[in-house]
Amino acid sequence: xxxxxxxxxxxxxxxxxxxxxxxxxxxxxxxxxxxxxxxxxxxxxxxxxxxxxxxxxxxxxxxxxxxxxxxxxxxxxxxxxxxxxxxxxxxxxxxxxxxxxxxxxxxxxxxxxxxxxxxxxxxxxxxxxxxxxxxxxxxxxxxxxxxxxxxxxxxxxxxxxxxxxxxxxxxxxxxxxxxxxxxxxxxxxxxxxxxxxxxxxxxxxxxxxxxxxxxxxxxxxxxxxxxxxxxxxxxxxxxxxxxxxxxxxxxxxxxxxxxxxxxxxxxxxxxxxxxxxxxxxxxxxxxxxxxxxxxxxxxxxxxxxxxxxxxxxxxxxxxxxxxxxxxxxxxxxxxxxxxxxxxxxxxxxxxxxxxxxxxxxxxxxxxxxxxxxxxxxxxxxxxxxxxxx
Numbered sequence: 002x003x004x005x006x007x008x009x010x011x012x013x014x015x016x017x018x019x020x021x022x023x024x025x026x027x028x029x030x031x032x033x034x035x036x037x038x039x040x041x042x043x044x045x046x047x048x049x050x051x052x053x054x055x056x057x058x059x060x061x062x063x064x065x066x067x068x069x070x071x072x073x074x075x076x077x078x079x080x081x082x083x084x085x086x087x088x089x090x091x092x093x094x095x096x097x098x099x100x101x102x103x104x105x106x107x108x109x110x111x112x113x114x115x116x117x118x119x120x121x122x123x124x125x126x127x128x129x130x131x132x133x134x135x136x137x138x139x140x141x142x143x144x145x146x147x148x149x150x151x152x153x154x155x156x157x158x159x160x161x162x163x164x165x166x167x168x169x170x171x172x173x174x175x176x177x178x179x180x181x182x183x184x185x186x187x188x189x190x191x192x193x194x195x196x197x198x199x200x201x202x203x204x205x206x207x208x209x210x211x212x213x214x215x216x217x218x219x220x221x222x223x224x225x226x227x228x229x230x231x232x233x234x235x236x237x238x239x240x241x242x243x244x245x246x247x248x249x250x251x252x253x254x255x256x257x258x259x260x261x262x263x264x265x266x267x268x269x270x271x272x273x274x275x276x277x278x279x280x281x282x283x284x285x286x287x288x289x290x291x292x293x294x295x296x297x298x299x300x301x302x303x304x305x306x307x308x309x310x311x312x313x314x315x316x317x318x319x320x321x322x323x324x325x326x327x328x329x330x331x332x333x334x335x336x337x338x339x340x341x342x343x344x345x346x347x348x349x350x351x352x353x354x355x356x357x358x359x360x361x362x363x364x365x366x367x368x369x370x371x372x373x374x375x376x377x378x379x380x381x382x383x384x385x386x387x388x389x390x
Contacts, residue, residue, distance in 0.1 A: 004041045006063040008153060009054060011036060011178075014359040018182050019057045026053055039063070047156050047226055048240035052219040055181035055208070058160055061142065061153035062087070062226075069150045070104050072114050079118035079143075079152060085126040087154060087231060091136030094119060094154075096143065103145035115143045115152070137228035158225030165222035166207065166276035174201065175304050177218070179361060180208040186357065186368065187302055187337040191252050194299035198289045198324075200258030203269025203282070205302055210278040213254050217244035221277075254278075255296065259287040289320070292327050298376045299334045307341045307364070321348035336371040345369060 011019045013036055020031050020038045026049060032039040038057075040046075050060045065082040069075040088094050096119070098112045105111055119141065123132060140155040162178040183205065189195055191213035197205045211218055220241065226232055260266055269284045305324065308317030321340075325348065328336055338345070341364045346352050353369040360366065 004043060005046075006039060006041050007046060007050065007156075008061040008063055009038045009040075009050060009057040010059045010061060011038070011057050012182075012360050014357065015056050015178075015182050018185055019054065021185070022054050022056060023050070026050065044232055045236050045240065047232055048224075048237050049243070051157055051161065051224045051226070052217045052240055052244050054161060055212070055218050056178050056185065058162070058178060059155055059157040060161070062156055064141075064152045064154060066149065066151045068148055069145070070148055072105065072110065075105060075111060075143075075150060076114050076118045078150070079115050080122045082122070082152060084119050084122045087229070088119070088123065088139050089136055089230060090123075090127045090129075091133060092139050093134040093136060094139045094141050096141045098143040098145070100145040102147045104148055105145055105150075111143050111145065115141065137230075138225050139229070140225070156224065156226035158223070161219065163222065164211075164218045164276070166272050167202070167204070168271075168275065175204045175361065177204055177208055179359070180204040180304075181212065181218070182359070183302055183304075183337060183339060183368065184209050184212055187300055187335070187370070189300045189302065191249075191254065194255040194294060194296040195257070196292070196294060196299060196301045197258045197303045198260075198287075198292050198301065199303050199305045200260050200269055200284065201262075201265050201304075203258055203266075203272050203284065205304065206256045206258040206269070206282050206284070207273055207276050207278060209256050209302070210254055210273070210282055211276060213249075213256070214252050214278075214281075215247050215249045216277065217247070220244050254281050255299075256281075257283045257285070259285055259289070259292065261286065261288050290323060290327060292331075294331060294334070297333055298373065299331070300337065301328065301331065301334055302337045304339050304361070307366075309341065309364070317342065318344075318348045321345060322350065325349040325351060331373075333373050335373040336369075338369045338371075339366050340369065341366045 009019050016033050016038055020033050023031055023038060028040050028042055067078045069078060096112045096116045098108045100106050100108050142153050144151045162176045164177055195209050200206055227237055258269055263286050266284045266286055273279055273282045306317050308314040351371060354372045355370040357368045359368050
């Protein structure tokens, strides 16, 4: 199969992080746009990217792109694309859509027109009046941005944040994709200690554990395109074999999660076990006021409460003051804190060395980065220390 064009979608602000992941996988000539990174690759990239990308939302197969100012243009140009090259006679092909600043603003009409155009195109190869759609799923998306229509098929199925380890969820869980991005942006290394003092159901520590041991985040889940006849089973087998061979089974981890809620810590331990990190991560019930560490250097990466509700605002601001006071005791550590509170630095009482705008779901946040001193040359890697109980 010749090269295909793929799109790795992402939350706004994470495009460069996803691009770096793709470069590490060996893909080049990337085109970075708002919410997506496009690139060309062989068919095996569908499997490798779905298995390995930690911060992307989905992997889309691009079928075509064109300008469309009228419904007739949308129909004819959609019909001209090579749909039958991908969708088999029995394929299920629902259509979803979105329209931003486009003359074709009725999403439901666009979806119906694209569906009809694909059916008409399919009839040219398969001589029948209607299609049963009982086979593999090929979810089509028509995305209109300023009259430019992009037609894609979703290769992922469930979003890539669904790793397969989180069967249960605590209150307001952090998406796995964002948690992984917070870790990447901190430049944490597996031979350094990592603490999350508000770990909740364990997403940040677990994603750090997967990164530290180089475990592909999608290794334990299935993808929609695994059932596509165009992507043979051996392609997926090879990609999974590559992922299994890449695991660093002997990498020590010094990752600790704390929370005052014992119930969510039980969830965290369960999720760690599901992720294959059982007994490698430490979860303890502890208030942030009691935070300490035996390690001289380390990374604190956390997603504390935001105080989105007015009734919680004063309590959260008090918590941020407490954090600022307690974290001073870890004066050789680096802190990475995401919050939507516009005055976080004021209450934390330290100005961040750097901050980056990110989105936690639909909530606009800042990722505050406070850099500690570099470890001295005589300081050995974390592997030379014993993890805390």
